[in-house]
Amino acid sequence: MTTSPRPAPSPVTGLPGGTTVAGLLPGLRRWTGRPGLGVEDVACTPVRHRISAPTTRALTRVAVTARDADGPVTLRLVAKELQRAREGLPPEVPPPARELIDSLVPWRIEADVYASATAGHLPPGLRMPDLVHVAEGPGDRVTLWLEDVALTGEPWTADDVRRAARLLGRAAVRRRCEPRLVVPADSFLGNYVAHRLGGHALPLLAADDTWSHPAMRLAEVAALRTDLADLAGRVPALVAELGSVPELPAHGDATPMNLLRPAAGPGTFVLVDWGTSTPAPAGFDVVPLVFGRAEEGSAAPGEVPGLLDAAVRAYAEGLAAEGLEVPVDRLLRAVVAAALIRYPCTSLPLDHLGGPVTDELLAHAVERAAFVRMVLDLQPALSGR
Template sequence: MTPLPGGSTREDLTSALRRWTGKPGLVVEDVTTAPVAHRYSAPTTRALTRVRVSARDTAGTVVVRLVAKELQRALEGLPPEIPPEARAYIDSQIPWRVEADVYTGPVRGCLPPGLHMPGLVHVSEGPGDRVTLWLEEICAVDRPWTADDVRRAATGLGRLAVRRRGEPRIEVPHGSFLANFVANRLGRRALPLLADDGTWAHPAMRSPEVTALRADLARLAGRVPALAAGLSAVPELPAHGDATPANLLRPAAEPGVFVLLDWGTSTPAPAGYDVVPLVFGDAEAGTVPPDAVPALLDVAVPAYAEGMAAEGLEVPVERLERAVVTAALLRYPCTSLPLDELEGPPGDGLVAHAREKAAFVRMVLDLEPRLAALSGR
């Protein structure tokens, strides 16, 4: 039989499948595995493996399709060229077990109608600081998102955030993913690079579209502390943290349902934070044009507010929108240009990539007047 991800044994898998399927006589006959084509952006993801299990019981043949997600300490997934002291610091700032804790914790019991999580079939620990989550594979539709998809997802995310208020707080460095991002990705990395003349001398940063951003990014950098402080105007709630459309699967067998994946940044956040990746995520990834975002923001913010209100927490839409735009200004403009790629050869591809990212950054920066108008209400 094919070696199993995470060091699990055939006996482990059989026992887990018996529990999950409710078939105590299930016998595993064959297992095949294949790596999932996926760009790993987080050092805590060791591997994703698609697993097909052929089994039998008294009723006949049973085929189960799973995805095994192997998690690890960030230290194991960081590039070797990073100096040891920096590696140790980064490792200390990334709580690698959060996703496993979410899947095995109370979140599943808080899900509102229309939001699901993949079924958790098995959890295997080790070797070392590693955990493997054996999850139900979701057969999802692959079609562009509509404004109605965004509305329904935002409503569900608003309901879920309020429903999770009673959970034990997930403790992470700096208190939340967003605060950690501001302290580390912005404060220790992006802002010093953007303040360096050498950064802007790179060929990829010298095209007019990119150069035109410099003064605005410098002004935004000076406002980061005030922007972060302004988020206290809304309640703090548990968030998914990375609710992009790519992490909200739409099962072919269950129209109208979303299945939430990738809970590794599920920490406390300002109310409305999940609207940020929901609305901006595809544009950041380059799969939709940046100019589609403002209209989707107009759909998602009221829907999220309605979801919160349905669970008993009222936050004025204007205040919620102010928090969402503020979080987007912290999250994207100063980190979306390809700063981490400037040490390599420039090449036409990097120059074009920087231009594409510049269009996204410009769109987010252009939301600042909207923030000013909301602040006056």
């Protein structure tokens, strides 16, 4: 009896970011420890995900069917394409604004973090996804080929938040030996205060025309005007409050959505989206961890106050475990100050007021108003009450 030879696989074309199979293959072999691996097929599926950063061109899930002498294997990756900010801005943004935004957003920072020693400085229980391959170009673009982490379907719990906060505190101290990343305004927080707040949101909130829009005239939204005006005047004092705690390396956007929980290996977090990784006041990563789900709209604002104190205490425990003692009350004030800087003045739909007035916009404004009110109501924590 004779058997027909296995048909030669068809050539694979059209991979994300202009990557070729030949370029990807050495990384696959290193990642798997299978030096004889050959690629038979590649299937690409765009990730259904709201991309808010203009520096993210696309996310694609990629399933690679490969084979060697030990048999077949399917490898699952995510290709993340990075680009200059000006390429990802809406077409209605005028050229001067495009150039300003482009100059303020360091689009390669995530690729730089993956190329750095950060992965080796993270504590047990917290890791980055495996980096399989980096493809440069065409032009000012980079594609990161990352491990696709299979996730648990279990809902987030308060214990998850506490464990993540403790690990983020440990990571911040362990990363102090890393070279400081150079970005505009010295950090993303400084950039945010100078440009997102000072150059954009605060002038809009001070304008009567803004508050004449139907979405801003809704009772729940209009009731915020006086409080937001007061908060705008206190931004310098809030920034000064952040100076009461040490500056440490931060992830910058450690939301539950970016802290992946693998189905295999429970108890470990895989931290993704490192594009805002710059120095920040101690405790800064607690802000997206605790507020992130409510800010995104996937949880009620009411969950935040119940998580905040425990998360700050766990973060302080993480700092102490690595030899840095910071009083919990001081950390709490810094976290609340950072949240007041980050959210209330930029969370209302200011960027959508030039478009049509729809039921969706009005409902979104009411939802955002509830989130803003919750953050504003945390202000007594600044005085210890």
